[in-house]
Amino acid sequence: MSSIRERNKELILRAASEEFADKGFAATKTSDIAIKAGLPKPNVYYYFKSKDNLYREVLESIIEPILRASTPFNPDGEPNEVLSSYIRSKIRISRDLPFASKVFASEIMHGAPHLSADQVEQLNAQARHNIECIQTWVERGQIAPIDPHHLLFSIWAATQTYADFDWQISVVTGKARLEDADYEAAAQTIIRMVLKGCAPD
Template sequence: MAIPRAAKTQRRTRIQEEKEERILEAALDVFSSSGFRGSTIDQIAEAAGMSKPNLLYYFRTKEAIHRQLIDRVLFTWLEPLRAFDAEGDPEAEIRSYIRRKLEMARDFPRESRLFANEILQGAPHIEDELKGPLKELVDEKAEVIRAWARAGKITGCDPYHLIFSIWATTQHYADFDVQVRAVLGQESAGEGRFEDAARFLEQLYMDGLRIRAD
């Protein structure tokens, strides 16, 4: 007799752990490239190499898979911002924040796209977490940046829009990858674009375009 799904006993089986991981991995593939509504359980099941009812034995609904995936991504996605250190050197902190976000765009593009898909569609599943934990974290770091400006270590600027711009420019290389590749052409087929981007962004944030009057 099976009272399954998150098991009667609190303990999770080895098989449970393995299969759940495989499902989440497959679901990340599917959700990140088709969005929630555009993805089907069958696609995920096939990608995970199991039958649909078997998949539904581990996750009761499509939403349950998605929610767990989103929760994970949301957490790891904010790691770099959490690491932002008020005591550190402004230049080094901003530089390393940009670098880390860019590395994440390079190494975890699916996670970035999953998140982008969710936000694009109005964040129906995570609005609360955006207005709560996310906002609080950004508020905190914005205050750090403001303090740096007050101390004269950095030009005064809107810290929120600074953070937005770093998010936008770095995640762009994951979310709009197809476009970036199309525009750069195949001559730059490798991962060189990430190094070029890093160089460019570093220069942009450190010095701007340094436009000289004629």
């Protein structure tokens, strides 16, 4: 019974991610989510109670991986290894959760109205921690004297573009869908640029 419950919740969550990414929160209907999930509309309410709760679940599904991606960051970590691991994790998020990533990007662009104060603080605390680690590496001479904020922003932009701007990438590459090899090439390219740019002077 629990496996059926989890399967149905996953179907609904995936369908909701696609609908919210495509139409936004206000224009999305629970009936369209149910149709895309292949389940009766009452199931959506049974598992998630409301569209608001479902939207928050979609956000939660992307926030957790974003927070986990920063696990390697610590002042005593080897910068090249930490940054490489972080970039690969961010690329995996864009590959595995593209629709949730778009929903998250839209939420941020609109001032994060649906994020809880706790979620905002978690994300900000994570960013502050990563920035402090990078600054420590700079002060120790382990990496070039770059601005930690802008290094982080650049990594976010470079990795999240593979989810948030997938249409443009598809048009330019001529591929309807990127393959694992494409994501690996993306990760290697971004890692090379970041590590070369961060190399001590």
